[in-house]
Amino acid sequence: MVRTFLRADDLRDVVADQTARRLSTLTRLAGGTKKGVYRLTLDDGTSLIAYVWAEAENYWPPAATVPDDPFTDANGPDLFAANHAALSAAGVRVPGLIFFDRSRRHLDADLALVEDAGSTKLEDRLDAEDAPLAELGAAIRRMHTTFGPHYGKLAAIGSQARRTEDIIRDRALTDLDAAAERDSRLAAARDRIVTHVDALWAAVRPRQTYALVHGELGPDHVLVTEANEPVLIDFEGLAYFDIEWDHAWIQMRFGDHYRRLDPVDCDPERLEFYRYAQVLSLIEGPLRIASTDFPDRQWMLDLAEWNIAKAFAAVGRSV
Template identity: 65%
Template sequence: MSRMFLRPDDVRDLVAEQWGADRRVAALDRLTGGSKKGVYRLRLDDRTTVILYVWAAGENYWPPSPAVPDDPFTDASGAELFAANHAVLTAVGVRTPDLLMLDRAGRHLQADVALVEDVGAMRLEALLEQDPAAAAAPLAALGDALRRMHMTLSPRYGRIAAIARGDAPQARGTEDIITDRALGHLDAAAARDARLADAHERITGHVRHLRNAVPAREQYGLVHGELGPDHVFVTPAGEPAMIDIEGLAYFDVEWDHAWLRMRFGDAYSALRPVGLDPHRLEFYRYAQVLSLIEGPLRIADTDFPNRRWMLDLAEWNITKALAEI
């Protein structure tokens, strides 16, 4: 697939509408890291900078795959999800880049777009590596934000927008959704890797064993869905600002904490987590290992620019999945 990304002339009318005809585009830089939407830093001739999100087919590297119908985290992308989730995070006092403009009518581009505040280029991930002492305050503030999210409760699980529409089925427990999700990831990954094909029955048994230890639940917290230190920017004022929020949902908080433990490593304890069910946490952790095999192997079959990194990530998690059986 030949991908055509935005050029400064493509956003000229958008800039004129937003800031006036006397403003000019000085630069439009496509930022790395995004795989489902395009992320651009827009620089104006008065040195104003904002971030432009573009939800377009040409910006999405992910090929379609079989999905569990009631899994709220599958294909969690799009302007509708972004807008609904941004509003909820703002309401519970969680810092995320301010939403400046949302266009779902294609008035300037043949895609849904949003303009958001440019909170800078410092990710919490980089700060943890470069200056752990300086990362302590934003890390603690992130822990406070997560506790506010995880203690914002709902009797229903699912995507924010779907719950608001009354379109979030509750036919079964979240643990059964994750069982189907994990086994679907296993099936897809085993078709690409002989080691997983050979271990398919044993891995399936392990997934079911972990699921059977999980008690039922009927109350859910607000979760990010896939939060790592690369999904948090530290503003010039030292505030942690959450990004990639389209996967926000009401779900088991252990889903977030499985990601957090994996991604934050030794820094995880500084987040001071809420009380967790250890059985559900362990089950979700293993399900995410399988996800981090299937997803990277699938996107590595495309023209994604960092294919080697994805293959290495899959290999790392194949080793982890096999070691536990």
């Protein structure tokens, strides 16, 4: 498809309406795969961020999904609005919401204007002595002790017919089958990987305790303000679910810094199962988006290869 991104003229009127300032410059920020993220510099030297949900901003092609997987299609303005409100209520710092518009009166797209919390990501500050890991850890604990009676997306909690670990098993096998269609090595190892998935799944004890989880909380999804505050972003995947889903991701992304977050206790069998399911997801997703016109295709292929090696190591195979 031909992708057309926003120009400054597209947002001049809405900026004037909402801030009583003039838009000086517009810069599209790199890294987004599902929505457009733009920094808007105003005539008084301040700035804000625009989130834009439009077809041209979403690089992800369709894929086979598990119908009751709460992390499927974790994108869109309704999820953003509901999740922003839930995190704010839980005492978790997120960018302040300035304007939210689904009327498409200003653009042929859904739009949010939010506080510009800066361009410093926590991943660039992890080794700094004053990195706000204690503050982030406290925010994560507030999330993981904010409980709900059911699992699911906050904007669309439906019927709860199955155990969460059963959903993740189906998700893992769906990811494996989709990835195997793109990589013959996975197709050849499929039976051994399925056996490993089922062994991990069988070890998980039933539980019905659900708390707020971010879904993909790494140091790249945390901004650090000039006041050294951690600010969570990219939270459309927020859901009530098992906290182990978050911790599997957080452990992977924070590495040796994970313990500095002072995390709540997790169930070790559930954590290990979810960790392996995420490895399979990090093969399927990158291979799928690498088949599109995504601009950093090689990075995605390298990420998939890294996780193929991890998936094979767990079942005693070499790549």
